Amino acid sequence: MPIIISDHMDPDVDFYVPPGSDATQALQEALQLSLVYGVAHIIIRGRLYVYASSQVTLLLDQSLHYIFEGDGLGEIIYVNPNNLSSVPPLVAIGSISTVEMQYITNNNGVANKQEAGYSTWGWIIAFKNMRLINLTPQRWVIITGMPYHMHSIMFYFDSVQFFANIWLNQTGTVLLYNCYANNAELLFDTQSRELMAIGCRFENGSNLAISPRGWTVVGCVFVGTNITYLNPGTDGNNGSVVGCVFDGATIVTQGADNLKIVATQFQNVTFNGGSVQLTQGINYGIVGCSFVNYNAVISDLYRGHTIFIAFNNFDDGSNLVILIRDNYVVDSITILGNLFSSIPTHNSFIFIAGSPSPGQSLQLSGTVNMLYVAFNTFINSSHTSGAAYGYELANNYRIHAFAYINVAISIIYAYIAFNYFQQNYGLYNNSTGKPIGFFSLQQLTTNVKTVQNLFFYFNVNENNPMYIPSSQAYTAQFNIGIKQ
Numbered sequence: 001m002p003i004i005i006s007d008h009m010d011p012d013v014d015f016y017v018p019p020g021s022d023a024t025q026a027l028q029e030a031l032q033l034s035l036v037y038g039v040a041h042i043i044i045r046g047r048l049y050v051y052a053s054s055q056v057t058l059l060l061d062q063s064l065h066y067i068f069e070g071d072g073l074g075e076i077i078y079v080n081p082n083n084l085s086s087v088p089p090l091v092a093i094g095s096i097s098t099v100e101m102q103y104i105t106n107n108n109g110v111a112n113k114q115e116a117g118y119s120t121w122g123w124i125i126a127f128k129n130m131r132l133i134n135l136t137p138q139r140w141v142i143i144t145g146m147p148y149h150m151h152s153i154m155f156y157f158d159s160v161q162f163f164a165n166i167w168l169n170q171t172g173t174v175l176l177y178n179c180y181a182n183n184a185e186l187l188f189d190t191q192s193r194e195l196m197a198i199g200c201r202f203e204n205g206s207n208l209a210i211s212p213r214g215w216t217v218v219g220c221v222f223v224g225t226n227i228t229y230l231n232p233g234t235d236g237n238n239g240s241v242v243g244c245v246f247d248g249a250t251i252v253t254q255g256a257d258n259l260k261i262v263a264t265q266f267q268n269v270t271f272n273g274g275s276v277q278l279t280q281g282i283n284y285g286i287v288g289c290s291f292v293n294y295n296a297v298i299s300d301l302y303r304g305h306t307i308f309i310a311f312n313n314f315d316d317g318s319n320l321v322i323l324i325r326d327n328y329v330v331d332s333i334t335i336l337g338n339l340f341s342s343i344p345t346h347n348s349f350i351f352i353a354g355s356p357s358p359g360q361s362l363q364l365s366g367t368v369n370m371l372y373v374a375f376n377t378f379i380n381s382s383h384t385s386g387a388a389y390g391y392e393l394a395n396n397y398r399i400h401a402f403a404y405i406n407v408a409i410s411i412i413y414a415y416i417a418f419n420y421f422q423q424n425y426g427l428y429n430n431s432t433g434k435p436i437g438f439f440s441l442q443q444l445t446t447n448v449k450t451v452q453n454l455f456f457y458f459n460v461n462e463n464n465p466m467y468i469p470s471s472q473a474y475t476a477q478f479n480i481g482i483k484q
Helices: 024-034 096-101 113-121
Strands: 003-006 039-045 047-051 058-060 065-079 091-093 124-134 140-144 154-158 161-163 165-168 174-177 180-182 185-188 193-198 201-203 207-210 213-218 221-223 229-232 239-242 245-247 250-252 260-262 265-267 275-279 284-287 290-292 296-301 306-310 313-315 320-325 329-336 339-342 350-355 367-374 377-380 386-388 403-407 410-417 427-429 437-441 453-457 475-477
Touching: 003 024, 024 039, 024 047, 024 058, 124 140, 207 213, 296 306, 296 350, 320 329, 350 367, 403 410
Parallel strands: 003 039, 039 065, 047 065, 058 091, 065 124, 091 140, 124 154, 124 161, 140 165, 154 174, 161 180, 165 185, 174 193, 180 201, 185 207, 193 213, 201 221, 207 229, 213 239, 221 245, 229 250, 239 260, 245 265, 250 275, 260 284, 265 290, 275 296, 284 306, 290 313, 296 320, 306 329, 313 339, 320 350, 329 367, 339 377, 350 403, 367 410, 386 427, 403 437, 410 453, 453 475
Antiparallel strands: none
C-alpha cells in the first residue's frame, strides 16, 4: 500500500512535514516502513524540501522496488541551507547485493554470478507526476552506477518535470514519458541499454545525452537556442529519432553509429541558430524530414559504410553538407527523392567535401567510392534573383555555391540521374557573380581528382551551366538540357 508524505495535515497522511522544513527523516522512515510491504510506493503530496547533508538522502538498494508518485503534482526541492561545500546527490544506488553477489562460488554453483546478477539487478525505480528541483551546488540530483557492470535496472519517469540534472549509468530499460526538462541535463551513460523518450519537451538549455546501445526518441520537442540539444554520445549506437520537432535546437553526435532520423521537423521558428551535426559515425540515415533554415552537416566520416538521405525537404537556407576525413574512404552516399528549395541569400544546395584529420590541416584527400544523386528536385522557389553562398571548411578553405550540387572531394563512381534542375531564375554565386549551375567539381587542392566515372542519365536541366575542369570526362544520355 502507498505511504503518503505531505506538507498538508490531511487525515490520510502518514508522515506530515511542516511547510519549508526538512523532509529527509520522513522520506527515510517511509522507506524503512516500505520493507513491510516489499514495494516502496511513496506518495508525495504538496511541496517537500530536502536539506543537503554529508550523506546521500535516498540510497536505494535492490531489496525493494521504488515508486515515487506525486498526488496531482508532487514537488521535491533539494536545497543547501547549511551552505555545505560538498553536497552529495539526492538519490543514489546502493551496492550491498552486488558486492555480496561476488562471493558466489564458481565451483558447480546452482547459479553462476552472471545469472544471479541479471536476476537480482532486474528491479524498478519509478517517478510519476513529480517536479524535481535542485538548488544546491551538486550537479546531479540522481546518480546511478553499479560495480560489476550492472545491466538490467529499470527506470520509469512518467510526467516528471526536471529542473535538475540526472546521470544514470549501467541501466537496462529507461522510459521517459510525457516529461519536461528546463535547463536540465538528462544523461544516460556507460553500459546502458534500451532508452525510450516519448512525448517529452526539452527547452531553455536542456540536454538529452544518450550513450545506451539501442534507443529511440519519439514525438519529442527540443526548443531554444542551439544550447538545447539532443546528444547521442560516442557509444550511443543503434538509435532512432522519430517524429520529433526541433525549433532552434541542435542534434549533435560524436560517433553514434547506425543513427536514423525519420519524419522529424527542423525549423527556426521561435528561435534561430539550430543545426544538425552528425560526426564520425557510420550508416547515418535521414528520411522523410523537413529542414527549414537548418543546415544538416555530416562530417569527419572515416570508417567507410554508407550515408542515406531520402525523401526530405531542404528549404530556405538548408544545405546538405557531407564531409569525409582526409585519407579515408566512404563506401557510398545516396541522396534520393529530396526537394532542395532555395530563395535569394538562403540557398539550399548539396556540398560534398572534406574534414581534416585530428590535429592536421585540411588536405581534401578523402574519397567517396559511390555517389548516387537521384530523383531530386532543385528549385528557386522565389523565382527572383539573388546571391547564393558556399560552405566554410577548415583552414579557411571554402566550397563555393557554384551549382545545385557542389563536389570538392575525389569520387570513383557518380551517378546523377532522374533529377529536375529548375532554371536558376537569376541565382548567382556571391563571390564570382556567375549564374548557379546544376553541377560543379571544385579542385580546391591537388588532392581532389576528377571523378573517375561520372554519369548523367534521365535528368531535366533548364539551361543551367555545369562547372567542371576541362580534364573531366563524363557520360550524359537521355537527358534534357545536358549535352554529351
